[in-house]
Amino acid sequence: MRLSRRSVLAGGSAAAALGLLDLTAPRAAAQMPIVRYSATSTQGRRMLAIYADAVGKMMRLDQRDPRSWTFQWYTHSFPGQTSIQDIPAMVRRVYGETTSPNAQLALAMWGTCQPHYPTSSGQYLIDNFLPWHRMYVNYLEDIIRVISNQPSFTLPYWDYTNPSYQALPPEFLRPNDALYRALYRSQRNSYSNEGKPITTGRPSSALNTDSMLIRTYGGSKGFCNTLDNGLHGRVHDYTGNGNGMGSVPTAAGDPVFWIHHCNIDRVWASWNRLGNQNPSGDSDWGRTQYTFVNGRGQRVTPTIASVLNLNNLGISYDAYLLPPGRAASGSALLSATPSMVPSGAVLAKADTVGAAITLADKPVVTTVKPVESRSSLLAAAKPNSERAVFLSIGNITSHGGPGIVYDVYLGLPQGAPPTEDYFVGSVGFFALSAGHGHGPGAVSQNLYVTPVLDKLASENRSDELTVTLVPSGKPKDGTAPQIGSLELVAL
Numbered sequence: 001m002r003l004s005r006r007s008v009l010a011g012g013s014a015a016a017a018l019g020l021l022d023l024t025a026p027r028a029a030a031q032m033p034i035v036r037y038s039a040t041s042t043q044g045r046r047m048l049a050i051y052a053d054a055v056g057k058m059m060r061l062d063q064r065d066p067r068s069w070t071f072q073w074y075t076h077s078f079p080g081q082t083s084i085q086d087i088p089a090m091v092r093r094v095y096g097e098t099t100s101p102n103a104q105l106a107l108a109m110w111g112t113c114q115p116h117y118p119t120s121s122g123q124y125l126i127d128n129f130l131p132w133h134r135m136y137v138n139y140l141e142d143i144i145r146v147i148s149n150q151p152s153f154t155l156p157y158w159d160y161t162n163p164s165y166q167a168l169p170p171e172f173l174r175p176n177d178a179l180y181r182a183l184y185r186s187q188r189n190s191y192s193n194e195g196k197p198i199t200t201g202r203p204s205s206a207l208n209t210d211s212m213l214i215r216t217y218g219g220s221k222g223f224c225n226t227l228d229n230g231l232h233g234r235v236h237d238y239t240g241n242g243n244g245m246g247s248v249p250t251a252a253g254d255p256v257f258w259i260h261h262c263n264i265d266r267v268w269a270s271w272n273r274l275g276n277q278n279p280s281g282d283s284d285w286g287r288t289q290y291t292f293v294n295g296r297g298q299r300v301t302p303t304i305a306s307v308l309n310l311n312n313l314g315i316s317y318d319a320y321l322l323p324p325g326r327a328a329s330g331s332a333l334l335s336a337t338p339s340m341v342p343s344g345a346v347l348a349k350a351d352t353v354g355a356a357i358t359l360a361d362k363p364v365v366t367t368v369k370p371v372e373s374r375s376s377l378l379a380a381a382k383p384n385s386e387r388a389v390f391l392s393i394g395n396i397t398s399h400g401g402p403g404i405v406y407d408v409y410l411g412l413p414q415g416a417p418p419t420e421d422y423f424v425g426s427v428g429f430f431a432l433s434a435g436h437g438h439g440p441g442a443v444s445q446n447l448y449v450t451p452v453l454d455k456l457a458s459e460n461r462s463d464e465l466t467v468t469l470v471p472s473g474k475p476k477d478g479t480a481p482q483i484g485s486l487e488l489v490a491l
Contacts, residue, residue, distance in 0.1 A: 033316040036154045036266070039169045039259055041318065044156035048171045049179065051155070054144040055255050056182035064095060066105050066293040067143050069253075074106070075136065075292070076113045076252035084120065087111045105299060108291040115228075116248050116431060127218045127279065129228045130268050131304040132290060133261050138313065139292040139300070140258060146295035157262040160235060161321065163204035166197035168239070172256055183255045187244030198238040201472065202407055203420040206234060210425075210448035212271050212323035213388040214491045217278055221344060221392060221491055223271060226446040229431055232264050233445075234405070237428035242403030242476065247433040269310050270321040281305025324448070343387065343491055346371060348465060350486035356395070357483040359406055359427075361474040368465050368486055387490040389453060390446040391467065393427060395484025397442045401433030402475030409468040410449050411456045418470050424449045427469065429481060442484065449488065 037044035061068035078090050087110050088098060095103040111117060113136075114128035141155045159165045168188075173195055174180040186193070191200045199206050211226040218224060240246020245254045252258075272278065279285055286305035294300050307313065348370040350357075357366060368391075391410065409422040425447035432443060456465070467486055475481055 033311070033314045034152070034154050035316050035318050036262060037156050037318045038159045038165075039156035039171075040159065040165055041156075043318070045169075045171070047154055047156045048169065048183075050148050050150050050153050051144060051255070051258075052171060052180050052182050054148040054150075054153075056179075057147050058143075059182060064102055066102055066109075066297045067147065067295075071106070071109075072140055072143070073253040074110045076257075077111050077116065077249040079249050081111050081117070081249045084111060084117050105291070105293065108299075109293070112290060113248065113252075126220065126225045126228065127222070127285065128288065128304065129232075130224050130265070131307050134265050134268070134307045134310075135290055135292055135302050137258060137261050137265055138307070138315070139294060142295040143293070143297075144295075155262045156259055157266050157317070158256070158259040159263060160198070160207045160260075161209055161231070161263075161267075163197075163199075163207075166199050166204060166207060167195050168192055168198070168256060169259070170195065185244055185254045185256070187241055187246075187250065187254070188239055188256075189241050189246075192239050198235065202426065203423050205420070205423065206238075206407075206426055207231060208448070209267065209270075209321050209323050210388075210390075211446075212267065212274070212321065213448060214390075214446075215276055216343065216491075217276070220394070220444045221390075221446055221489065223276065225444065226390075227264065227267060229428075229443050229445045230425065230447070231267070232260075233428045233430040234426055235260050236430040237405050237426070240430075242401060242433075246403070246430065247401060248430065249433075251430075265310075266317045267321060269317060272310070273320055274323075278308045281308050324451075345387075345490045346487050347389065347490060348488040350467070356397070357469075357486070359402075359469060359471065359475070359481040359483065361471050363468055363470045364406075365466055365468045366486065368467060368488055370465070370488075388448060389450045390489055390491050391424060391449045392444065392446050392487045392489045393483055393485070394444045394487070395442045396427060396429070396432070396444060396482070397484070398429050398432045398479045398481040400476070400479055401429040402479040402481045404471055404473040404475055405429070406469040406471050406481075408447060409470065410452045411461060411466060412468045414466075418468070421455060422452055422468075424452055427483070429479075446489075446491065 037047060039048060055069060058067065058069035063070035065071060087107060090110060091098050091103055091106045097103060098107060114132035115124045115126045118124050137155060145151050145153045158169065171180045172183045173193060175184040192198050197204065208231065211223055211230050214223045214226055216222045236245050236251060239256060243250055245251050245256055281304065286303060288304045289301045291299060291301050348368040350366050350368045357364060406427040407418065408424050408427060409418055410424050412418060412422040427445060
């Protein structure tokens with residue numbers, strides 16, 4: 001499943017000596033946009049040096065300072081957090097009270113990552129994942145400009161969808177370096193800190209732009225959730241060791257977090273550049289506000305609507321991404337013309353009869369059965385199809401993160417070892433690592449499978465729609481990972 005993508009260069013260059021960005025309002029049209037660069041580029045490596053220096057300074061600030069590294073980390077989540085009800089106790093633990101201005105900021109900011117913790121009414125706001133993290137990245141970038149006295153600083157991105165760059169940038173691997181030790185963390189997978197690709201042990205295609213094939217933004221099968229629980233979650237799971245980047249409460253304490261989320265924001269920007277539309281900002285959703293601090297340490301309350309248009313924020317990337325090609329067999333499903341297949345149409349599903357599929361330390365094999373004849377499901381490819389086919393894995397639950405992932409193979413021949421030919425992705429549990437498990441805390445993931453369906457059709461293996469889940473190790477005791485449903489859907 002090699003991706004037919006490569007970055008498309010964007011015009012423009014960073015403006016010199018920029019002042020602080022007002023991220024709650026559009027920038028003047030005459031201002032040249034700031035540019036974020038790949039961490040491996042000459043410009044990006046220069047930015048990493050500024051980043052390392054600023055992280056070191058932020059780590060030395062009193063944790064009660066809103067611009068300190070700890071305060072910014074805890075904005076995402078904090079050690080031990082399982083719900084928003086844990087926030088007041090954590091603020092009291094750090095401040096000894098909750099009435100000072102900075103303690104009040106902490107009450108408003110800490111543990112507000114979207115969508116990992118439900119609202120007081122029990123809702124998981126899955127469509128808020130991208131705008132909340134855009135705010136988070138933008139304001140951290142603003143803080144670094146002030147801390148470093150480098151007003152033209154821009155956060156670099158980690159371009160891991162390019163197989164050449166799936167190892168951590170070397171600047172994050174130097175614990176004894178006077179400057180770059182601020183970027184090193186021990187709580188990563190051993191191969192991550194050894195400079196090996198974080199995809200070690202699985203195909204490099206595990207980190208891909210497949211989510212960009214989905215044309216709609218919201219809902220469990222939309223672009224936002226697919227990116228969140230797909231590429232985004234995999235990078236967390238592959239980089240961390242069940243702690244650090246691999247766990248919601250500790251992830252933002254690792255400086256890798258920020259260059260990762262800068263790249264996730266780039267994926268969103270690239271999706272928009274293809275003509276895909278975000279939900280309207282003129283809505284209750286668009287008027288949703290979150291609290292952050294700017295580079296001066298002042299409270300700001302941007303709305304979702306204020307960050308939907310990256311151009312209005314005066315931000316661009318040096319290169320953008322493309323999705324894999326759309327021509328694929330699954331779109332001719334049910335013998336219908338591709339344009340006639342509605343988005344979300346269920347093409348095949350596993351008969352779980354209401355029982356969850358329990359995952360453990362051995363491979364699990366199940367079968368998905370077409371809703372129509374198998375021959376029509378595996379019909380030959382039609383070019384320029386309007387739909388892509390995804391394996392939708394629903395109601396994924398766990399009592400906290402199991403500390404491993406399950407690699408997924410479609411149509412793997414019985415008795416054959418796992419190979420890249422049948423690999424379609426990984427089921428990860430980063431979104432469940434905060435401790436919320438069964439019930440409302442369940443998540444879903446969507447894996448692009450059309451190229452493998454093409455292969456199965458070419459092999460006349462219409463009776464082998466098996467799904468094999470292979471654990472990367474032994475799950476932590478008591479976590480009880482499960483899957484509630486498996487469906488092939490047209491999206």
